[in-house]
Amino acid sequence: MIVDSAPSFDVREYLRLEMMPHFLCPGCGHGIALRALLWAIHELGIDKDKLAVVSGIGCAGRLSAYIDANTFHVTHGRPLAYATGLALARPDLHVVVITGDGDCLAIGGNHLIHACRRNLKLTCLMLNNEVYGMTGGQVSPTTSETRLTTTTPLGNSEPNFDACALAAAAGASFVGREVTHHVPKLKELIREALSHPGFAFVEVLSDCTEIFGRKNELGSSAEMVLRQKSDLRPSAYRDTVDTPFRSNDLPTGILTKTARPEYGTAYRKAAAAQRASKAAKASGTNKGNA
Amino acid sequence: MNAVKQAIAPKARLRLISGNHACALGAVAAGCRFFAGYPITPSSEVAERLSRLLPEVDGVFVQMEDEIASIAAVIGASMGGVKALTATSGPGFSLKQENIGYAAGAEIPCVIVNVMRGGPSTGMPTRPAQGDIMQSRWGSHGDYPMIVLAPASVREIYDETIRAFDLAETLRTPVILLYDQVIAQLTETVDLAGPGAPTRAERTWASGPREAYQPYGTGKGGIPAMSRPGAGYRVHTTGLNHAENGFPTQNPEAVERNLGRLLTKFDKHRDLIDSWQALACEDAEVLVVAIGISARAATRAIDIARARGVRLGLFRPITLWPFPERALREVAAKARVVLVPEMNAGQLSLEVERILGGRRVDAIHRFNGEPITPADIAERAEKLAKESKK
Secondary structure: OOOOOOOOOOHHHHEOHHHOOOOOOOOOOHHHHHHHHHHHHHHHOOOHHHEEEEEOOOOHHHHHHHEOOEEEEOOOOOHHHHHHHHHHHOOOOEEEEEEEHHHHHHHOHHHHHHHHHHOOOEEEEEEEOOEEOOOOOEEOOOOOOOOOEOOEOOOOOOOOOOHHHHHHHOOOOEEEEEEOOOHHHHHHHHHHHHHOOOEEEEEEEOOOHHHHHOOOOOOOHHHHHHHHHHHHOHHHHOOOOOOOOOOOOOOOEEEEEOOOOOHHHHHHHHHHHHHHHHHHHHHHHHHHHO | OOHHHHHOOOOOOEEEEEHHHHHHHHHHHHOOOEEEEOOOOOOHHHHHHHHHHHHHOOOEEEEOOOHHHHHHHHHHHHHOOOOEEEEEEHHHHHHHHHHHHHHHHHOOOEEEEEEEEEOOOOOEEEEEOOOOHHHHHHOOOOOOOOEEEOOOOHHHHHHHHHHHHHHHHHHOOEEEEEEEHHHHHOEEEEEOOOOOOOOOOOOOEOOOOHHHOOOOOOOEOOEOOEOOOOOOOOOEEEOOOEOOOOOEOOOHHHHHHHHHHHHOOOHHHHHHHOOEEEEOOOOOOEEEEOOHHHHHHHHHHHHHHHHOOOOEEEEEEOEEEOOOHHHHHHHHHHOOEEEEEEOOOOOHHHHHHHHOOOOOEEEEEOOOOOOOOHHHHHHHHHHHHHHHHO
16 A cells, blocks of 8 residues: 655646656656655745756656646756756756756766756756666666667676766765655655755666666566665675666765855855945045046 | 946947957847857857956856857756857857757747857867858758858947847847857957947747747747746747647647748748848949958958959848848849859858859859958959950
């Protein structure tokens, strides 16, 4: 039995119901991540009119169309760059980026590391399903080694990225990771990220049953989601699970949280100070003339 | 003196500034309050000037991590309702093309400056060229409309920058400001005082009930009103082909209807868009068609040629795309020969040939980084005039 721990939260209030049915595959974890995001937004009382969601290309990128907010479905890999312009121009908006592992770490990798460094207030949700699902299942920068994809018929021989370690190394002031298996914990993490006064990076470990799981014989969606537990704590499960979904020992929860000046605020403060000093100088000159 | 006062001269005051500086001043005067860019020769001075000017008018300047991020941030800022500019040159212009197509398709107003330098690839960063004439029109994939303005002097860069913003806002479109390295870094004495107080165009904002609003409806004159985030409309913007409601569609009728409106949306506004200069064309036997520094050379060539008894005239498209073709046909009808001097291997001449269908169009094509001189044009004109009389 599913116990709804949030009786006041009705996800339908935040969805564009006219867009249903959605086009995610049966068993895809992205819907769980979307629900967790909307739940966190509900709990924080963020006004839908002031919410802007920017997404890129891929399965994760399509999620923005389902959210009843100001939504922008932009070019492949660039949602962070679009969001940077939007957030700088409109500091009154709450800007959230939804991106995938290919969108964020491959074609958009440069934007990620610089967004981490810049520390503009943005919440970046990267849904990691280890594969390019939309294009039919090609290898991505987070695909585990040895995995089969449509472009690694011999098994993936490239090491994969640890997105959270990358974000932290690039200077992100908030980094967190959670699995779709733990929905309330995922909601809590996203809530913390949305409340963070700077750039917040959240990696959501999602599952792609249809395109990735099937090819690698990872079982049903439920099995893939359950296995996330063993992947995260391989030491505890080493003897009982022979083929972990992900081979990395990946910690979850808030991994980095530091206080750094927020870029937009710092820029506007410096600009205001310069305007004040110029105005003072100008009025001084006028007095001198008089 | 603050940036707005610098940019909008209330009375005549002579100043010595470069083309790129004039562009920055024009942007501020037009109401631009956001710039994102990436350093590249020979357009960097636009960014450098705006990094100082924009904070003074509560605007935002940001140097992004790359050229693609710069155009993306500019479109993002404009989606937020703020007039935005980016400036680049050849290689950067190539990198921006995908997102210029996005702005055209999603109908997001913005202005992109492309200072033309030698190409292809890295080419000659500090030498002039006019090799991006076709790219400025056709650089992104698929079918889309585009406005390209081609100023030929420092003062005109200022005016055309303002006009670029006005057109972008009025017609909900990206506008490209295209000028060559010579005009960009040329320093000229200009007087920025304009005729009267500037009235700047603003895009039409959505009004009325949310249920009745169509983000890509036919709107006024085929230009749909835009919704400002925060105003309660909560619309979806996408690079996918979309229906009137903004949501993706692959329905053939809906795509044909909406893409059809997009592709013809300038047709009713050509009076606003078209701009050209016709110099000494009334009695011209040889008509030169040129833009930028080549047009400047042609202006001088008119005097040289006429002193030698060759009646030379100049047709200079200021709006390069859509090309003011009706005006060119009218002017060219009187001339015996048409000559296109341009700093590339043949781009403007192709368009002139197309417009003048069947007429012989002679051309000077130079792509070695050296501008075409007035003497080059006058000599060729003299030769053509003699040949045409045989």
